[in-house]
Amino acid sequence: MKSVRFSLVLATSLTLAACAGRAPHPLADTSASRPVATAPAAPHLVTVGIAAFNDFHGQLEPPRQSVEMPDGKGGTRQVPAGGAAWLASAIDAVRARYPNHLTVSAGDLTSASQVASSLYLDEPAVGVMNRIGIDFNAVGNHEFDRGRQELLRLQNGGCTQYTARKPCQLETFPGASYRYLAASTLDSQGHTLFPATGLKTFGQGADKVTIGVIGLTTRTTPTLVNPSGIAGLTFEDEAKAINAAIPTLKAQGADVIMVLIHEGGKQGSQAGQSPDPQGCAAMSGAILDIIPRLDPGVDLIVSGHTHEAYICDLGGKNAALDKGHPLLLTSAGLYGKMVTDITLQIDPATHHLVSRSAHNVIVQSQPYQSAKGMIEPDPQLPVFAPRADIAAYVGRYVVAAQAFANKPIGKVSGPAARVDDGPVPLGGSLGNLIADSQVAATRNAGAQIALTNPFGIRAALLPAADGAVTYGELYKIQPFNSVLITQTLTGAQLKAVLEQGFDDNGLHQALSPSSALHYTVDFNRPIGARVVRITIAGKPMVPGARYRVTVNNFLAMGGDTFTALADAAKAAKAAGEADPVQGESDLDALQAWIAAAPKRQIPAESRVTVIAAHP
Incomplete structure (x- = not known):
């Protein structure tokens, strides 16, 4: 079915007097209204x-x-x-x-x-x-x-x-x-x-x-x-x-x-x-x-x-x-x-x-x-x-959802921004928190680091005055019910994944890492060579070494153009390796991480350093 006709016939015809200009829009900001030039209205x-x-x-x-x-x-x-x-x-x-x-x-x-x-x-x-x-x-x-x-x-x-x-x-x-x-x-x-x-x-x-x-x-x-x-x-x-x-x-x-x-x-x-x-x-x-x-x-x-x-x-x-x-x-x-x-x-x-x-x-x-x-x-x-x-x-649906939305999860040390300002979107303190929760939730699968995509973080974390966080607050942040996937990447494959955040295939975004991973991006360098320094647990990443990395299943399947993750999984399967391992949902991981501490500290350290291109 290629088309549908949806018609509404009104008997009213509208005749406009000729005019040379237009009054400010009646729903506009009247403190800064601007004339809008339009063509003179013709009869009929x-x-x-x-x-x-x-x-x-x-x-x-x-x-x-x-x-x-x-x-x-x-x-x-x-x-x-x-x-x-x-x-x-x-x-x-x-x-x-x-x-x-x-x-x-x-x-x-x-x-x-x-x-x-x-x-x-x-x-x-x-x-x-x-x-x-x-x-x-x-x-x-x-x-x-x-x-x-x-x-x-x-x-x-x-x-x-x-x-x-x-x-x-x-x-x-x-x-x-x-x-x-x-x-x-x-x-x-x-x-x-x-x-x-x-x-x-x-x-x-x-x-x-x-x-x-x-x-x-x-x-x-x-x-x-x-x-x-x-x-x-x-x-x-x-x-x-x-x-x-x-x-x-x-x-x-x-x-x-x-x-x-x-x-x-x-x-x-x-x-x-x-x-x-x-x-x-x-x-x-x-x-x-x-x-x-x-x-x-x-x-x-x-x-x-x-x-x-x-x-x-x-x-x-x-x-x-x-x-x-x-x-x-x-x-x-x-x-x-x-x-x-x-x-x-x-x-x-x-x-x-x-x-x-x-x-x-x-x-x-x-x-x-x-x-x-x-x-x-x-x-x-x-x-x-x-x-x-x-x-x-x-209101009917809000009331029905309150049993879930108002469920207390735990406390955090303060609010966490969704995305940091700067030359490229970063997950900021909230991205750090989410990545930390994901690596903690997948330790049993051997996870050493975790990565999450800033564009998948849908809202800021805004706790109550005493730091209390509810299920509803966390659901706003991660509403997709994605599951966690842990797979093996070589250091070279990990670098290729990070590089895909800064190529021209889609919007730029820096994957938010868990606490063990830090990296630097230099936009003065060509595409594919912009990630200039990667450390894992304080030591330089080794291209030939093998690391266990956790991401959500959307990223694991190549979402947000991070196709190197899916390519790595295919290569592992072709080699007969038992990879990847599926874990719990990202939302469950974040809930458990917050609940596991009397007051979970929001990680404020900068894990991604961005060197902007010179004009």
Whole structure:
């Protein structure tokens, strides 16, 4: 099934008076509003509004995270944001501005979720989106975390069990009322796993306009999920899949082509300043390799995956990026902390998009205590009241999960940051703690060192004032239920693994090591030779020596592009060696490590030294 038609016919036509400019966005930061240049409105234009977001990841409750944005004084300010009930109100506020509107997501609605969603197989996250009333969601890589059959169940509903956890524990699951789209995900017969495209139509007669939607995920998905869950599926090149879908949409009457893609980019930032969520400065990332290869028929790209926020009105002026092709590129960060308000003006007579603009609306919610102090709402930004029906629905699952979430585990000496700032993502003190827990849990398998990936650490550790930590806090950090794998690596193989964190195959990240391992990375050296010093238990690593190394099963299978681990396991199997050894889950290991001490000290020492490249 290659496409699905999803139409809504509205009898309202919208006639706009000609104007030379535009008032500040009604949901914008009024302390720093900026005029947005738009084309003069022509007679009989039809306006369509789009509420867009991405990477919700089952964040039912406020995630106790902020949106960082410039303060207008050369620094930054933090704004508390997120939570399903607040996101619902923000989306309602955006949609209230437009008689004609649709709501879309660019993937990862589910998985890597909060405990109240994850314990129930993300059924409540789907239930939230049904109540919000989204129209389309592009399938993201995390939607494959529990395998294709479980993902199909999220769309179609039912209580068939495909995972270790039982479905339908609190209610019969009806499935998603919105449509998943997967233009680039093909089964063994060459058919898309979900429809490639969808349509939504507004107005009638001479004022009829149609939005065509293409949805797809990153082609790197096989490196990001458990291979067993996607067996028999292939992930095509993104540009190829998008271009192939455009003629179908045009033939079905689409006036505007919108792409929902679970792939993206990120802005550069200056020292001491965070990127502007309304900006598009010094962009980089995989989306920039896709855009120049797209058919000019694409008008709008709603992106995700990188968890970054940006608004790029390319306008056909950046030849290096858009090849003279005017289009709008957006992303709303992650966890429902922002929603993108997109305005399209379409001429129904010529079937052309006349103007487009966008603004990231911060879903400001309730204050919270962070590792750096109290984060308070900003009175200069809109504050959204939680939508009552969503709050009640979420509350039912939160209460049901409390027996697990509130279970005391032990105490720690203080908070631990998720990722250190610097030229490359580091797991920081929390990565150190996790790696230490994993090597301790696998000593019986001969483990000498452990490595964990910073991108797999999903939240900071924020204990109570007395250092107490609950199961729910730890679940936020490691929600994937990965199991630990201990295998033998030579010193040379270990170096090859570490080097893969700093090549150009995926984003840079330094694997967080347990206490015995220290290494130095020099970005002035060429790829493959950047790890310049490795010590194990205070002694230089020996290339020919054999070491027992523990990682989670995602990394062991080559996840996050660390393919040298999988290659080493294959080599060991071919040589007839009894390797690797499977252990307990990463979450169980972290719980046991914290519980084993009266107050577990957060390891603060730097185990990875990064030498940045000279300008």
